[in-house]
Amino acid sequence: MSRDPKPSLDPKIQEYYARIPEETRLERGPFQLERVRTEELITRHAPSPPARVLDVGGGAGAYAFGLAHRGYEVHLLDASRRLVEEATRRGGGRLASVRVGDARALPVADAFADVVLLLGPLYHLTSSEDRITALREACRALRPGGWLFAAAISRFASSLDGLTRDLFQDPRFGAIVERDLAEGQHRNATEREDYFTTSYFHRPEDLAADVSAAGLDLHEVYGVEGPGWLLHDFDARWSDPRTREDLLRVARQVEAEPSIRGASAHLLAVARRPSMDHPTAR
Numbered sequence: 118m119s120r121d122p123k124p125s126l127d128p129k130i131q132e133y134y135a136r137i138p139e140e141t142r143l144e145r146g147p148f149q150l151e152r153v154r155t156e157e158l159i160t161r162h163a164p165s166p167p168a169r170v171l172d173v174g175g176g177a178g179a180y181a182f183g184l185a186h187r188g189y190e191v192h193l194l195d196a197s198r199r200l201v202e203e204a205t206r207r208g209g210g211r212l213a214s215v216r217v218g219d220a221r222a223l224p225v226a227d228a229f230a231d232v233v234l235l236l237g238p239l240y241h242l243t244s245s246e247d248r249i250t251a252l253r254e255a256c257r258a259l260r261p262g263g264w265l266f267a268a269a270i271s272r273f274a275s276s277l278d279g280l281t282r283d284l285f286q287d288p289r290f291g292a293i294v295e296r297d298l299a300e301g302q303h304r305n306a307t308e309r310e311d312y313f314t315t316s317y318f319h320r321p322e323d324l325a326a327d328v329s330a331a332g333l334d335l336h337e338v339y340g341v342e343g344p345g346w347l348l349h350d351f352d353a354r355w356s357d358p359r360t361r362e363d364l365l366r367v368a369r370q371v372e373a374e375p376s377i378r379g380a381s382a383h384l385l386a387v388a389r390r391p392s393m394d395h396p397t398a399r
Contacts, residue, residue: 126196126219130241133314134197140177140207147346149355151383154341154368155236156183159266162336162387163232169213171230171258173220173251174237177203178212185211192230194218196238220251228260235267243302243317245327252331259390265333267386268341269319272301274382275312281347284312321378324386333388340381343368347380 125131143152159180163170166188172181175193177200185191192214195201201217209215218224220238233255242248255265276294284290289307297303301323303316319327321338328335345351345364354360371377378384 126241127243127315129315131197133310134176135199137310139197139200140179140203143179147342147351147382150342150346150351150364150368152179153365155266155268155383155385156180157365158339158341158372158385158387159184159232159234162266163264168231169229170232170234171223171225172234172236173218173223173255174235174241175204176200176237178207178209178215180234180236181212182208189232192225194220194223196220196241221247221254223254223258225258227257228263229258231260231263233259233263233265235265237268239267239324239327240270240316240318241314243315248317248327249331252327252333256331256333256390261390261392263390265328265386265388265390267324267328267388269324269384269386270303270316271340271379271381271384272297272318272320272323273379274318275303277347277380278382281349319384321375321384324384328386328388332391334391336387336389337373338378339372339385339387340374340378341368341372341383341385342381343371344377344380346382 142148167190169190170184172191172193175181175195178193181191181193190213193204193212194216196219198217201215204215235255238251239248242251275297279285279290279294290312293305293312297318301318303313303318305312305314325335325338345368348354354364
């Protein structure tokens with residue numbers, strides 16, 4: 118079973134998700150591109166249903182319910198009690214299990230799942246030690262040959278978002294971005310909830326290194342959205358079938374191009390647990 122429990126999630130992060138409607142985020146604006154592309158990358162690599170999926174940091178079920186509808190056995194885990202309650206309210210019976218838990222100490226047996234999703238925990242674990250612990254736990258929970266999908270926020274996301282939304286008129290935002298770029302440590306001491314909450318932002322190569330350090334075999338680090346999320350008329354383009362396909366086409370075309378991956382707001386590492394574990398994996 119899981120290792121000894123780790124400290125609970127940072128209270129500021131808990132408070133943020135207690136207030137912010139994360140359950141509807143992927144239904145709005147450029148986040149819709151994030152959702153479609155993440156689903157597309159998972160579908161491209163994951164084994165067919167009825168494989169068992171452990172959705173760690175699954176929130177209110179943004180991805181879990183779609184996978185369950187397709188015939189997967191989905192177990193959802195999240196550190197936010199409010200989001201777990203929301204997932205249950207929305208139809209937790211469609212999922213194999215829904216519970217509160219910590220990515221650093223998964224309450225499952227070794228080799229439990231065919232697929233592990235980490236579509237949020239890595240950017241709220243601000244120390245390298247905690248991120249590697251979560252990735253090693255994901256590796257432990259996977260069956261040999263199982264697939265990991267681990268999301269990160271790009272190191273450059275806030276600076277690009279600041280240009281798009283004209284946020285640099287606030288000098289406090291400029292200070293946040295300076296630390297993001299220098300250290301990857303995102304801290305928001307303002308009242309502006311749209312400046313996000315306590316996080317760590319990865320470079321693509323750093324996400325690759327974290328995954329490999331945990332003993333997983335990295336397949337690829339993808340840029341999820343490409344540059345399309347930055348367009349000021351995103352909503353109009355997304356509502357038109359032709360221009361929506363253009364947004365998706367370009368995201369696919371540049372998804373693995375090293376020179377532009379970091380321009381995506383989100384990165385997705387796709388990796389596998391080795392059929393025979395590396396000596397340094399545990």
